[in-house]
Every structure is written in structure tokens, then in C-alpha cells.
Amino acid sequence: MMFLFENSINMIKYSIYLVPLIIMILLSISIKEDSNRMMLLFKSLKLTIILILVLLTIEEAIYVKLNGHLIKTELITFVEYILLVVSYLIISMFEEGVKEGRKTKITEEALILMYSSLIGMLISMEAHNLITLFLSLEITSICFYILALNKNSRKVSIEGGLKYYIIGGIASTIILLGIVSIYKNTGSLMYTDILVIGMERIGNYQVQMGIALIVLGLIIKLGVAPFHGWLIDTYEGTGMLMTFYLTITQKIVTIIVLINLYKNLITYLNIEVINKGLLVLILVTLIVGTVGSLRQQKVIRFIAYSAIVNSALLILFFVGNNTEELIIYSIYYLINYIIGLAVLINIIIGVVKTKNGGNIEILSELKNIWLNNKVIGISLIIVLIYLAGLPPFTNFISKIILILPLIVEGKIYITMIIFFLTVGIMIYYMNVVKIIIIDKKQEVGVETYKMTKGGSITNIVGGIIWIIISQIYLDEIISIIKIIVAIN
Amino acid sequence: MSTLGLLIMLLGIIIMCTLVILRSVNPIYSILNLIVIYGCYASILLTVEMEFLACIYILVNVGAIAVLFLFIVMMININIVEIQETMKKYNIYMIVGIIGVVGLLGILITNYQIRIKEEVIADFSMFLINSEVVQLQATPSYLDFYSLFVETTDIRTMGSNVIYGSYSIWFIMACIILLIGMVGVIYITEDLIIEKRTLNERRRQDINSQVLREYKITIRNYRESK
Numbered sequence: 001m002m003f004l005f006e007n008s009i010n011m012i013k014y015s016i017y018l019v020p021l022i023i024m025i026l027l028s029i030s031i032k033e034d035s036n037r038m039m040l041l042f043k044s045l046k047l048t049i050i051l052i053l054v055l056l057t058i059e060e061a062i063y064v065k066l067n068g069h070l071i072k073t074e075l076i077t078f079v080e081y082i083l084l085v086v087s088y089l090i091i092s093m094f095e096e097g098v099k100e101g102r103k104t105k106i107t108e109e110a111l112i113l114m115y116s117s118l119i120g121m122l123i124s125m126e127a128h129n130l131i132t133l134f135l136s137l138e139i140t141s142i143c144f145y146i147l148a149l150n151k152n153s154r155k156v157s158i159e160g161g162l163k164y165y166i167i168g169g170i171a172s173t174i175i176l177l178g179i180v181s182i183y184k185n186t187g188s189l190m191y192t193d194i195l196v197i198g199m200e201r202i203g204n205y206q207v208q209m210g211i212a213l214i215v216l217g218l219i220i221k222l223g224v225a226p227f228h229g230w231l232i233d234t235y236e237g238t239g240m241l242m243t244f245y246l247t248i249t250q251k252i253v254t255i256i257v258l259i260n261l262y263k264n265l266i267t268y269l270n271i272e273v274i275n276k277g278l279l280v281l282i283l284v285t286l287i288v289g290t291v292g293s294l295r296q297q298k299v300i301r302f303i304a305y306s307a308i309v310n311s312a313l314l315i316l317f318f319v320g321n322n323t324e325e326l327i328i329y330s331i332y333y334l335i336n337y338i339i340g341l342a343v344l345i346n347i348i349i350g351v352v353k354t355k356n357g358g359n360i361e362i363l364s365e366l367k368n369i370w371l372n373n374k375v376i377g378i379s380l381i382i383v384l385i386y387l388a389g390l391p392p393f394t395n396f397i398s399k400i401i402l403i404l405p406l407i408v409e410g411k412i413y414i415t416m417i418i419f420f421l422t423v424g425i426m427i428y429y430m431n432v433v434k435i436i437i438i439d440k441k442q443e444v445g446v447e448t449y450k451m452t453k454g455g456s457i458t459n460i461v462g463g464i465i466w467i468i469i470s471q472i473y474l475d476e477i478i479s480i481i482k483i484i485v486a487i488n
Numbered sequence: 489m490s491t492l493g494l495l496i497m498l499l500g501i502i503i504m505c506t507l508v509i510l511r512s513v514n515p516i517y518s519i520l521n522l523i524v525i526y527g528c529y530a531s532i533l534l535t536v537e538m539e540f541l542a543c544i545y546i547l548v549n550v551g552a553i554a555v556l557f558l559f560i561v562m563m564i565n566i567n568i569v570e571i572q573e574t575m576k577k578y579n580i581y582m583i584v585g586i587i588g589v590v591g592l593l594g595i596l597i598t599n600y601q602i603r604i605k606e607e608v609i610a611d612f613s614m615f616l617i618n619s620e621v622v623q624l625q626a627t628p629s630y631l632d633f634y635s636l637f638v639e640t641t642d643i644r645t646m647g648s649n650v651i652y653g654s655y656s657i658w659f660i661m662a663c664i665i666l667l668i669g670m671v672g673v674i675y676i677t678e679d680l681i682i683e684k685r686t687l688n689e690r691r692r693q694d695i696n697s698q699v700l701r702e703y704k705i706t707i708r709n710y711r712e713s714k
Contacts (some may be wrong), residue, residue, distance in 0.1 A: 018660070018664075021664075021667070025671070066654045066655075066656070066657055067654040068654075069654060069655070069657050070657065107675065109671050109672075109674060109675035110675065112671050113668065113671060113672065113675070116664060116667070116668050116671075119664060120661075120664070123657070123661065131658060132657055132658065132661070135657075135658060135661040135662065135665070136661060138661075138665060139661060139664050139665055139668065142665060142668050142669070142672065143668055143672075145672075146668075146671075146672040146675055146676060149675075149676060
């Protein structure tokens with residue numbers, strides 16, 4: 001009986017990806033009124049995400065499908081939960097913006113593209129074949145190129161989308177070049193076959209070069225310096241909510257794909273070049289993120305630099321030799337970063353100017369926040385201190401436990417440099433706190449702000465509750481993540 | 489009818505549809521004739537025993553690319569009047585194209601050995617040399633049972649091993665990429681074209697009213713309404 005049920009789930013698994021896609025396309029061309037069409041698309045998209053979440057709970061947590069093309073472990077299931085919850089949150093924020101008549105720019109095709117990118121992301125996390133990985137990354141990337149065009153006729157939006165398209169195409173070409181190099185030398189595209197053949201010829205440089213090229217392409221997509229220049233302009237032209245979507249989902253997927261490559265190929269093939277090269281890139285990224293962000297005036301470029309710096313910290317597990325411990329702490333850091341960024345963006349989107357109804361766009365506008373509404377000011381300060389990583393908040397703990405294992409492994413100078421650069425990272429978060437409290441204006445003609453109702457307040461309150469509670473249950477949370485990562 | 493006659497008929501259909509594509513005013517007629525050309529190409533591939541390529545030709549070119557063109561032409565109100573004024577300029581290109589196609593076919597068939605069955609070669613050489621028709625005596629032919637069991641077509645090999653087996657995930661993802669290309673083209677171009685044409689007061693194009701347009705006005709009685 002369980003066997004029949006399992007076969008049914010295997011068949012349901014792929015139709016549950018494709019049938020909602022077809023339904024959403026039919027909905028977008030068959031309903032007359034714009035508002036009804038948009039609301040029905042939102043509801044169908046949210047229902048689809050709930051169905052996929054239910055499917056994740058029903059099916060086995062560990063499986064091998066299609067003769068090894070798709071392999072799922074507890075870690076991948078856990079991160080798929082995170083991805084789906086974050087996507088549901090962002091789509092709810094878009095829906096709320098459309099309902100309240102805000103300036104959120106979203107169309108039916110953009111919702112279809114968001115769901116298509118979700119399909120690509122879910123498959124790429126489970127992919128255990130290099131062509132399956134490449135095709136699923138291409139699905140996600142093509143959707144992201146199109147979504148980065150913000151449906152504005154501004155030059156900033158078109159420029160950002162075009163830069164994303166060019167750099168993304170180059171990164172995909174580098175990944176494909178690495179796949180071709182591995183295939184020519186080993187004759188297979190499966191991770192297990194590549195591992196067996198690669199271990200037989202341990203000194204062969206072509207497999208190592210292929211893996212290095214794949215990792216390089218993924219890092220370019222992640223936005224690690226010195227390949228970061230396109231990312232700032234892309235996110236500036238995109239808009240706040242779509243920036244949040246592109247930043248978080250790209251980071252989640254790329255980290256898991258890198259973890260899969262690391263656990264299945266890189267650990268056993270003993271590649272030293274990748275570790276040293278990545279160490280240099282991490283240090284360069286921390287320097288660029290610190291220095292470049294101090295001169296920024298726009299809020300969205302500030303968030304983009306924050307994304308770059310946190311990308312570098314997330315790939316620190318390549319540098320150390322203790323695989324599982326650093327992967328555990330990277331995922332813990334990723335969760336904390338997602339929650340901090342979610343609360344920050346909810347505050348920025350939720351705070352509306354009374355005169356023209358727009359959001360805060362320039363950092364100097366934060367000078368009026370404290371005088372007008374102290375609750376918003378306190379919330380902003382808590383979130384910024386949390387993201388900066390100052391004690392007593394748990395992001396400090398997540399950064400410390402990410403960096404400290406390097407001392408245990410004997411890499412003292414590297415750790416000292418990373419600590420120094422982390423202090424530099426804190427400076428630009430504290431710069432924003434300084435704008436809020438110390439630089440506040442005493443003028444009479446003050447721009448007034450109000451917090452909109454609805455989901456933003458719920459998200460902000462929920463995020464701050466997590467920020468407080470996660471200090472108390474620190475060991476329990478890390479233990480849960482440790483169990484999830486340890487099961488293979 | 490022999491294979492050579494079938495090939496000549498298919499090539500004739502292709503040439504006629506090419507002329508219709510170049511001369512037609514309505515782009516929907518052009519795309520439908522393009523679909524007929526793709527069908528003829530697939531038939532030619534079937535005659536030279538390339539079954540899988542014939543099916544892929546239908547699936548990709550008719551199922552994806554031609555449908556993509558139909559979607560875009562119907563959803564974006566391309567102004568058809570502009571096309572008609574420049575039709576006379578293409579007469580010279582049509583004549584040169586026809587001469588080029590005939591020349592290429594002659595060169596290919598006479599000088600290069602392309603993969604055609606022996607029946608086609610025999611019929612063609614008979615046609616060229618102008619030899620007398622010899623009445624052949626009937627000879628008994630025996631059915632080879634061994635080849636019936638061993639021989640497999642391209643479709644069976646590719647289908648059972650690649651498309652519907654372990655590698656089905658590649659096929660599904662390639663289809664999703666084509667679909668994303670379709671949706672993305674609509675997403676990117678609709679505002680740009682609307683702003684240029686100023687057809688609607690609203691910024692956003694109403695897909696529903698365009699999909700539900702009436703048959704008489706758009707396709708059948710276009711010239712009469714003009």
C-alpha cells in the first residue's frame with residue numbers, strides 16, 4: 001500500500017509544478033477586470049506555495065529520484081521550507097501593496113515569472129547531475145533577468161536589467177565551460193561518477209579546473225566582489241520588494257548549490273586552489289563592502305551592499321576544513337540575515353510619507369524619523385544594530401561562531417583580518433543609527449510619516465519577537481540545525 | 489507514387505507557401521503558411537528515415553516558435569498597414585531567391601551524395617538518362633523476420649531512454665525555459681510598443697479583449713473593412 005502511495009506522490013510531484021503554471025497563464029488571459037485577475041493570480045500563487053509546502057511534509061525527507069538526477073536530504077528539505085516561506089511572505093507583501101493602491105509595480109506576467117523561478121530554484125537545490133543543475137539555474141536566471149526590468153520607462157531600470165542580463169549570461173557561460181571540462185575528462189555528468197573517476201586520477205587538473213569554473217560562475221551570480229558592480233545598479237533600478245526577492249532567493253539557492261558541490265565533490269577531490277582563491281575573494285568583498293557603502297546616499301544601494309557583504313560571510317565554509325560545523329553556522333547566519341533584512345524592508349515599505357505617499361529613498365530622510373514617530377525610530381535602530389552584529393543580539397553570535405572555528409584550525413592571521421573587516425562592516429550600520437538619533441533635525445517644516453496597516457506591522461512585530469526570543473533559545477536552534485545538517 | 493514524386497510535391501508546396509508568406513499582408517497568414525512549410529520539412533525528414541528529428545521539428549518549430557509568433561502577433565497590435573506599402577520592394581528578392589533555391593537543389597542532387605534511398609536515386613537517374621522503361625519480371629520476395637525484431641526507430645530509442653526515462657527532467661526544464669521566453673517577451677515589449685503607437689489611453693494592454701477579438705474583423709474581412 002505504501003508503495004502505491006509513493007508512486008502516486010512521485011507522479012503528483014511534477015504535475016504540481018507544471019499544472020499551476022498552466023492555470024496561472026490561463027487566468028491571466030481569461031478574466032476581464034484587472035483587479036479580479038490580479039487578486040485571483042495572487043490567491044492561486046499562494047495556494048500553490050501552500051500545496052508545495054504540504055507536499056514537502058508528506059513525502060520522504062531523503063530520496064533518490066530519476067536514477068540519481070535528483071537527491072534530497074534533510075538539509076535540502078529544510079532550506080526548501082525556508083525558500084517557500086520567504087516567497088510566500090514576499091508575495092503577500094506584493095498583494096498587500098496592490099490592494100492598498102501603493103506604488104508596487106507588479107503585473108500578471110511578473111507573477112508567472114516568479115513562480116517559474118521558484119520551480120527552477122527547487123530543482124536546482126535537489127540536482128545531482130550537472131546538466132540538471134545548469135538547466136534549473138537557467139530557468140531561475142532567465143526569470144530574474146526579466147523581473148529586474150521594473151516595468152518603468154526609466155533609464156535606471158533598463159540599464160540595471162541589461163547589466164544583469166550580460167553578467168548573468170557570462171556567469172552561465174563560465175558554468176557551462178566548467179561542465180564541459182568535467183564531461184570531457186570523466187565522461188559522465190553525475191556527481192557520484194565524477195567523484196569515483198576523479199579520485200582515481202587525483203592529480204588531474206581538468207576536473208579541478210571544471211569545478212573551479214563552476215564555483216566561479218556561481219560566485220559571480222552571488223555578487224561577490226570584484227564582480228559586484230552590476231548588482232548595485234541592478235537592484236537600484238529594480239525596486240525595493242523585487243530587490244528583496246532577488247537578493248534572498250538567489251542567496252539561498254546559490255549557498256545550497258555550493259554546499260552540495262562541496263559535500264559531494266570538493267571535499268573528496270582535495271582541491272586547494274578553490275579554497276585559496278575563495279579566501280582572497282572573501283577578503284576583497286569585505287573590504288569593498290566596507291569602503292564602498294560609506295558614501296552611499298540611497299537606501300536601496302545600502303541594502304545591496306549589505307547583500308554583498310553577507311554573501312562573503314556565507315561562503316566562509318569553503319575556507320575551513322571542518323565541513324559540517326561551518327555549514328551549520330552558515331545556515332544559522334542565513335536565517336538570521338533573512339529575518340533582519342525582512343524586518344528592515346518591511347519598515348521601509350511600511351513607512352509612508354504623508355504628503356505624496358512615497359517611501360523613504362534617501363538616507364538623510366531618516367533624520368526626521370525620530371522626531372515624528374519614536375516607535376518607528378526604535379524599531380529601525382533595533383534592526384540596524386541586529387544586522388550590524390552588535391551584542392546582545394543573536395546576529396553577533398552567528399557571526400562569532402562563523403569566524404571562530406578558523407582560529408581552532410590554526411588560521412589566526414586570516415581570522416584577525418576578518419574580525420577587523422567585520423568591525424568595518426559594523427561602521428556603516430552604525431552610521432545609519434547615527435543619522436537617526438544624533439543628526440536629527442530641529443526644524444519646523446518636518447516631513448511627517450505614518451505606518452501603514454496590515455501585514456507590514458505583523459511582519460515587523462514577528463521579526464522583533466524572533467530577535468528577542470532567539471537569544472533565549474540559542475542552543476536549541478543551533479542544535480536543531482546541527483541535527484538537520486548531520487543527517488545525510 | 490514514388491519517393492521522388494513525393495519530394496517534388498513537397499518542395500513545390502514549400503515554394504508556394506514561401507511566395508504566399510512574402511506576398512501576404514496579414515502576418516497571421518504568414519505564420520500559418522510557415523507552419524505548413526515546417527510540416528513539409530518534417531515529411532522530407534521522414535522520407536530519409538530521420539524520425540526523431542522530424543518529430544522534434546514539429547514540436548519545437550510548430551509547437552513553440554510558431555505559437556510564440558502567433559501569441560505575439562495577436563497580443564501586440566502590430567500595425568499591418570505599414571507592411572503593405574513595402575511589398576513591391578520584395579519582388580526582386582523573390583525572383584533571386586527562387587533561382588538560388590533551384591540552383592542549390594540541382595548542385596546538391598547532382599554533385600554531392602546526400603542520404604537518399606536507392607529507389608530515389610534509381611528513379612532520378614532514370615529520369616535524367618532518358619532510358620527506356622524496362623518491364624521488370626516479378627521475383628519472389630521473402631520477409632526477413634530477424635530484422636523485424638532487431639530494428640528500432642529513432643523515436644523508440646530516444647523516447648524510451650531519454651525523454652521518458654531518467655532524463656525526462658531535462659526535457660521538462662527545456663519546455664519551461666521556452667515558456668519563460670514567451671512570457672518574458674510579452675512582458676518586456678508590450679509597454680514599449682504601446683507607448684510608441686499610442687493605441688490605448690491606458691498604459692497597460694488588455695490581453696483579454698485582444699484574445700477575444702472577433703473572427704470577421706481581424707482575419708476574414710480585413711481587406712473589405714479597409
